[in-house]
Amino acid sequence: MPGSLTDTGVSRLLEWFEASGADLPWRHTRDRYRVLVAEVQLQATPVDRVLPYYANWIERWPTAEALAAAPLGEVLAAWQGLGYPRRARNLHRAAQAIVSDGWPERLTDLPGVGPYTAAALRCFADGEAVLPIDTNVERILARRFPEGWPGTPEGAGWEVGQALMDLGRLWCTARAPRCERGCPLRGGCLAADEGVVAEVTPKRRPQGRYEGSLRQRRGTLLASVSSGGTPAVEEDSEAAESLVRDGLVFQVGDRLHPIA
């Protein structure tokens, strides 16, 4: 094992992972489409929130073919509550690309698939020894390896990646990390040794106020369309034009409609 993540560290990590018990539905599937759905839904949404949506999604659109055949308007309606609708639109477009051209050589050629999601597909669906680095894993690495990440452990399978993500989500949290409450990687953690765990946290840029923002107005308008309304563009022309530009609604005359 390169760097300071020793064999015993990995052993403890995997032991903790087995005992942690969380059994996420996409954890064991090798179905690329299912993993893609889960990963895209998770891109900016907490796990607990995604769970019911994922179950409903797979039941309704079990395959890329099924999703590709659905009207985007219905896909966006099913997405309500999962945040950024462009993620749903990209997932829909990705399904259509997969159906017509097959899975691309470079997974990042799929719309909405970046470095993280591509790595997650290779790791969880294909079983490759690739470590997907999400915000949780990035935080662990920043704390444990201030000098830099030594690289993916030799022979690390999907369980190491999954375990690190769960550890970051449940233990090595941004605000109140549970270092002394059974963290399996406590031994050899430089930040914890120095007592600076909370300080060694990748900073995110502050978001603007949501109330009254264009973002909120877009959400309101799209929710209206998704629930069967046909709001007038005039109601909020800036938000309406923005949604049209993003390919999320269709404009007929002075009203907005779902995209067929």
Added chain:
DNA sequence: CTCCAGTGGG
């Protein structure tokens, strides 16, 4: 008020 299994566009 901050956080959340990121990505794409300027």
Added chain:
DNA sequence: CCCACGGGAG
């Protein structure tokens, strides 16, 4: 590199 992008939950 910098920013916008939803909205529920702690």
